[in-house]
Structure formats: C-alpha cells, structure tokens
Amino acid sequence: MGYARDVGALARKDLLLELRARDTLPAMLLFVGSVFVVFHFALPGTSSRLATAGLLWVAILFTALLGLGRAFVPEREQRTFDGLVLAPCDRSAIWLAKSLATLAFLVAAELVALPLYALFFHSVGGATVAAVALADLGICGVGTFLGAMAVATRARDLILPLLFLPLAMPIVVGAVGATVVDSPGRYLGFLALYDLLFAVICWASFEYVVAE
Amino acid sequence: MGYARDVGALARKDLLLELRARDTLPAMLLFVGSVFVVFHFALPGTSSRLATAGLLWVAILFTALLGLGRAFVPEREQRTFDGLVLAPCDRSAIWLAKSLATLAFLVAAELVALPLYALFFHSVGGATVAAVALADLGICGVGTFLGAMAVATRARDLILPLLFLPLAMPIVVGAVGATVVDSPGRYLGFLALYDLLFAVICWASFEYVVAE
C-alpha cells in the first residue's frame, strides 16, 4: 500500500517532467511513425508475415531504446538521484516507477504504431496485442534497470544499447514467434516467464545499482 | 586565419567531449547499422533502385537527426553556452564548429553505412558519394542551426525535428534524384546551391540565435 503510493508519486513526477519538457514521447512517436511510413513505401505489398513481424518488433525495440536512453536524463542533468536514494522508500520503487513511466510512453507510441502497422502491412490480432503487452513489460523493466546502470558509467549512450540488446534477444524471439504462429500460447507463456524472472532480479538488485 | 583557429579550437572541444563521453557516435552507428541490417532481411533482394535509394536517404536523415539532437547537449547540461557567447570570436564560429563536429560524426556513420548499403542493396557510385557529401553539408549546417534554436526552447526534442524535417525535404529530393538518375549533374548542382544559400543565411544570422 505504502509501496504503491511511493511508486505513484515517483511515476507522477516523471510524467509531469515529460509534460513540461516533452523530451521523450515526441521523439518516440516520430521515430516509430516514420519507420512504418518509410517501410510501407519501401516494402512491396506482398511481404511475408515473418518479415513484417520482424519489422514491427525491431521498430518497437528501437523506439523503446530511444525512450530508455532518456529515462534517467532528468536525474542525471539535475543531479537529483541522491534525493531519491535518500528517500525512505524501498529503492526498488524508483525502478518500478521509472519502468512504469517508460512503459506509458512506449504504450503511447504503440497506440500509434500498431494501427499504422495494421494499415500498411498485416492485420493485428489478439495474440499480437498480447505479445506486445508482455514484451513491453519485459523491455521497460529490464531496460530501465540497465538505464540506471548506464547512468553511472562514463559512456552512457554507448553502454545502454550494448547491455540492452543481448538481453532483449529472447523477447524478440518470443514476440516474433507469438506474432507469426497460429497457436501462440507457448510463446506468450515464454514471454510471461521472461518478464517474471527478470522482474524479480531487477526488483531484488536495484538497490545495489543506485546505492554505493 | 584567426577565424579558422577559433573554429578549430571549438570543434576540437566537441570531438574531445565525444571521445570522453561517447554520447553521439555510437548511437548513430548503431542506428544506421541496424536499419540496414533489418531492411536487408526485410526487403526482398529485387527492390527497385528508387526504393533502396529512398531507404538510404531516410536512414542518413534520421541518423543525422540523432546526432543533431545531441549536438548542444553538453552546452545545455553544463550550462557553458554563456562562456562561448562571451568569447571574443565571431559567433558564427560557434555554429561552424558545431556543424563540423556533427559532420564528422555523420561522415563516420556513413563510412559504415555506405559499404553496408553497397553490400546489401545496390552498388554506390561516384554520383551517390558526391550527393552524400553535398547533402551532409546541408544537413549539418541547417540542423545545427536549428539545434541551437531548439536548445533555447523548453520542448527541445519536439522542436528540432519539427523544424528540421521540412527544411530537409529539398535535400532528400535532390539527393534521391542524384542517386537514381543517370546524369546527376543538375541534382548535384541543386544540392550545392541549397548548401550555399543556407550556409549564408545560417552564418549571417547565428548571432541572433545565441545572444539575447
């Protein structure tokens, strides 16, 4: 209960900051929109389901990476990390709140991306939506965690994709599978398992990332 | 002579900062590389010359946008703009130096992108290289100028693409033309004209962008 309120307060702060500075969401929207538009004109209409599913997932992954790279920019630029670290809330709440804020941006970008995908390429079924939802959780959870790690390093923007992309590979495999095959149950299960597993590690070890 | 030394000192500073923080170039390389790899697997081998040329140019444009968005981040984060504005050098030297630094990153990214393009899609001829060189000049010059304007506003990352993409349209049209047609002379001339025109405007009016 108290934990949820902490997460709420922190996530609210991130949304407010985005509202003021509009740093993240416009870039994500622009990116994902233009990827689909460009591919629409570049890809002949009859592309295989597998190819366009790959396209969808790569677009989502890179859009997410864009948002993740900026997730900790306010804390870094204004050096407010110390304030959060000192607050009495469980440190994992910082991670959870930041993940939720990034998730909100990613979902907003996908609310534009998925209709565009359906318009230009293939229809989007329930399995795809479920896969997107599950993959989003994993991407934002793991990505935010790595983002916090990257902030502490000197070559931040190099480190984040380097750490993130290998960790996101299983998500892509699972998600493309769920989008393409007829009975996506196993793939969705795998994605849920991934989310669960990594959520637990992130949740348990975030403390060590932010505190010395 | 003195002007060139100022530009040199300022550009050197940007390259040094990039060397320390590695903020820009890795992101650009990663982006442009992954665009080509993904498209290679997504596009069937027999795409039209026009389609792949469009792809090349969109990739270059967005890679540049990535770099431009970060060009003024050090000045903003560390609030050093005042120091540059006070320096006795001609203010346009700030613009020129920043454009050159961004150009250096863009060219470095293209040194990876063009071979990949040649490998995956079509061979790259002299006209394409010339078009790339001319377009780079325009992109970096105009983009840096707009980047400096965007820093002054609150919604920086929204402003930059919004201003930049319309201004870059002529470049894309000219560049795609130069890549596709057999006698690209007219297109190259057009690109050179664009560069010249905008270089003069930027050079003359940068003063008003940075000083209050």
Added chain:
Amino acid sequence: MNRSAATIQAVGRTRISLPVLAGASLVLVTTALAFVFFVAPNDADQGFSQRIFYFHVSIAITAYGCFAGAAWKALRHLWKRDPRADLESYVFVHQGVIFGTLVLLTGSIWAKISWGHWWLWSEDQLVLFLVLFLFYCAYFMLRFSVDPGPQRANLSAVYALFGVVLIPVSFAAIRLSKQLIHPVVFTRDGPNFHGWILVTYCLAQVALPVLAYTLYRLELSAKRLDGRLRDLREVLA
C-alpha cells in the same frame, strides 16, 4: 564483514596451492591431447578433423562454468559483502570470455571442415552463443567506464547475475523457436557415444576446467599482488 575477518577466513580455508594446480592441469591437458590424437578412433564419416570436437565441447562447457562462477562470486559480493568477491567475479568473467573466444574459434574451424562455412547466420545456436559472448564482452565496457570503487563492484556483480539468468532463458528461446539444427549430443537417451571416445571426451572435459581454474587462480594472484603493491606504495608515500 570487515576486511580482517575476511582475511582470517581466507587463511583458514584450505586451498590447493598454485604450483600443484599448475602441475595437475599440465598433466591433464597433455594426457587429454595425447588421447585426442593417438587413442581416440577416427570418426566414421568426418574423419580426423572430428577430433576437434573433444575440445570444442569441453571448452564450451568450461566457458559456461566460468560464467556461473562469476555469478556465484557476484552473489557473494552482493549478499555477504565479501571484499574479495568482486575481483574474483571479474577474473571468472575474463576467463569465461577467453574460453568463449576459443569456442568461437574451434567451432568455426569445425564448421569450415564439416559444413564448408566459417559461420552460418541461419544457425540459431551459433547466433545465440555470439549474443551471449557479446553480452559478456559488454561486461568489460561497463566495468571500465566506471571508476574503481564500491559502485563499480556492485554494477559488475549485478551484471554477472543477469548473465547467468540470460543463458538459460536464451536457450529456452532458441529451443522454443525451432528444432535445433545444431547437433545435440546429450539427448534424452544419454550420450550417444561410447568406448574410447567417451573416455577421451571425459578426459578433455576434466582437463579444461582444471586449466581454467588454474588460469583463474594465476590471474587472481597477479591482480592481488598489484593491489598490495599499490597499498605498499601508498604507505611509503
């Protein structure tokens, strides 16, 4: 736990001395080499070149062992605050990456011989191993872009833990996505080879981990010596 207590514990714990280890690994590796080249029979359809298999497989397993060791030490660092665990975890990752490089090398040689290609992007298992390998390469990037100190130790440790979770998850993903094309030795019916082949394989499988452990201890003691020298220099200064 403070430093002196840790030292006492380290002294109290009996460890095989480095020279003994080095000797053992020398003997084991030479025996394994001798077996591979002189004792094991030629493969029925791949001939002599198949012998690289003994090393390829056991090196791969050793590399995974090193990564697991790194995660174990990382856990000790985070949980028990064992002051030596950070360095130990790092050295394990280092050894793991060295052996990972060897996996790529031996695998590529074998692939050239038996498939005619150095590398196949269509082989999920190969790509998977490459991704994992790069993941651990990124460990160095991470570690060396943070100043030495408690924070670096924490970040490295957390990363090593992520790795050891990523490995099985990636395997699951591959297994899920398609039937393995890459040969599977350990099927549900147990190893599908017998006799001298098995003996040779087991020998290599013992020799390489021992070699890895020796290298690990060697690097560790060199690194420790560096640290002590630095302390000493500071005391003198």
Added chain:
Amino acid sequence: MLTARRLGKRYGEKRVLRRIDLAVPRGGFLVVTGPNGSGKTTLLRICAGLAQPTEGTIERAVQRAQVGYLGHEPLVYRELTALENLELYGRLYRIPERRERIGMLLERFGLWEARHDRVASYSRGMTQRLGLCRVLLHEPELLVLDEPYSALDEAGAELLDAQLAELGGESTFVLATHDPARVEPLASGRLALA
C-alpha cells in the same frame, strides 16, 4: 548517534580521507572544516549514507527516513515548481499534514510567492532556500548540511541560524562550513580536515 572508526575513502588511486574517527552523540553538533578539496563533502556523503567508505566502518543509529542531507546540489527538479518538488518529497517521506507543513516552510523561507514558478527560474539563493525546505520537511533526526549558508543573504542566514538553534540539542548535526565562527555557539564538536 554517529560513530565512525578509521574511516578512509579513495577514488581510484587518489586517497581523500584517511583514518577518520568520529563519535557524534544524539543532539551533538559536529562542525567539519577544511580547505577546498580536503574531503568535507566526501565525509558528509558517507555520513548521510550516500557513499560507502573504502576503509573502516560507520554506524548510524537512525533510519534512512530520519536523515536529512543538503549537499552542494539542491536535489530538486528544475522543471518542476517548488510546490511540486516538495509535494514529491512530502509523499515519499509520508509527512503528516503534508500540505500545511509545505506551506509553512515555503512561507518561512520566503518562497511562498514563487511557489508556482519552475525552479529553473529561481535565483541561486532561492534554490538554496528550497533545498533547506526539502531538508527540514520531514523533521529529520540527523541533519547533514554541506555549506548550508552558501548563497543565502543576511536574512536567509539569520533564518537558518534560528532554525539551527531551534533544532539544536534535539536533532543531531553534521555541518561543513568555511565560516566556523558563524556556528560556533552551537558547536559541540569540531573536525578539521587537512
């Protein structure tokens, strides 16, 4: 309240703190002085729990929620208003009667008029005042203040004097300053770094 034994800290090769022993009783007031770069900030960050010593041990007899740290940075978001910043911290620290207390602090530190302005538009002294509000918001038992007087005008400094005097004896203080004379009457212990 705060006990440190043979504290040491180094950044890579560079040793900043060396064998520091500390014992601040409950209600104590430790004044830390020393030239620029002598390690005051480093020590205070260790005291507040923001950094770990590389040698020695430190013990705090309070929870994290009872620590208030004011560093060189105000630890507020520049794009948010003063009110939004304090709201955030008020929620995280579970302050009872949050709004009333925030209003009281803003008024006391002369920021009430500017409460709806973004912190980015504040003057330096106003930002420092906001940092003080943030620190005092949750009535911490252990206050770690790094040059709290910096950027304050005479009125602000007197206000801070009064606040310190009011809390003195009750809360425990660790305070770094270049002007030890100012807090002399309150000090119960001194540590001079070199």
Added chain:
Amino acid sequence: MLTARRLGKRYGEKRVLRRIDLAVPRGGFLVVTGPNGSGKTTLLRICAGLAQPTEGTIERAVQRAQVGYLGHEPLVYRELTALENLELYGRLYRIPERRERIGMLLERFGLWEARHDRVASYSRGMTQRLGLCRVLLHEPELLVLDEPYSALDEAGAELLDAQLAELGGESTFVLATHDPARVEPLASGRLALA
C-alpha cells in the same frame, strides 16, 4: 566605462529590475548587494552583455574580448580537464604565451596537481577556483563577478582578495556579494537592490 540609464528587466509578467542608473568609471569598483532574488545576477548578466535589458540602455566602453564574467556556474566543461578547459578559452581569447599563463594561474589557484583530472571530479571550491582562472586568463578590463567568494576556503578567499587588490584601480569591477564588508576597502561605489 559602464553607463546604464533607467535600466529595467522583466521576465514575462515579473519585473525584476526597475529604473537602475549606473555609472562605473574606468578603474571603478561597484559592489552590488541585495537579498536573494533581488536581481543581482540579472543585473550582472546585463552588464556583461549576456542579457539585454527590456527597458533603458546600457553602454560598455570595452570590447567583448575585454569582459570577464564569473557567474553562479563556472562555465567549464565537466568532462574535460582543467587544462583542456583553459586551453580552449586561451585559444578563443588569443592569449599570448598561453601555456605559461595557464600554468601560472593553475599553480596560483592551487589546481596544478589536479590539472589532468576531469572537472566532474573536482570539489565545489576547486571548480570555483577554476572559474576564477578562466575569468582572469585574458586579463579583462571589465570584470563582472557574481559572488566570487562563494565556496572558497579562507586561503582561496585571501588569494582572491589579493588578486582584486592587485587589479583594483586598473581593471573595472562589478561584483555582487552577500558580504560587502569583505570588499569594503576596494569599493568605489555601492548599489543596493531591494
């Protein structure tokens, strides 16, 4: 040297400066005081040419190259070393005997040992000292200093006293401070904002 007539500045609706008249002769030393948020920084930025007044006029009898401004921010790049930062400014200001002068300033301000460290790892006082080096580097005729004593230790403050005394009468100063007593002996003019 510096003449302002009926200066006014407002940010949007908020009026910060109102009808300020200034006349600082060559070699003069104007001390600006005022409570937090009274507009000292705003005025100094206008004097240095970093901001334009919304009303009134200001005239400077010097080139931009002859102005030295030290604000609340040190105006150095945190990822570069002290040496690299000063090198950059030295080139831009075309300092003759650049390297020697940089070395001399670093030594005088006690930063010589740390010259190859990134500014990000500096203590606050060290950063302020570096800011002073940057300002003095090109021997400006007009020095605009915004709370230059802040974050300096006693030695640093005395060093700055000495520097100001050395340049006093020769260069022109506009200096904002909360401790006017410190610069009293040098001051030739005072402006109290409210």
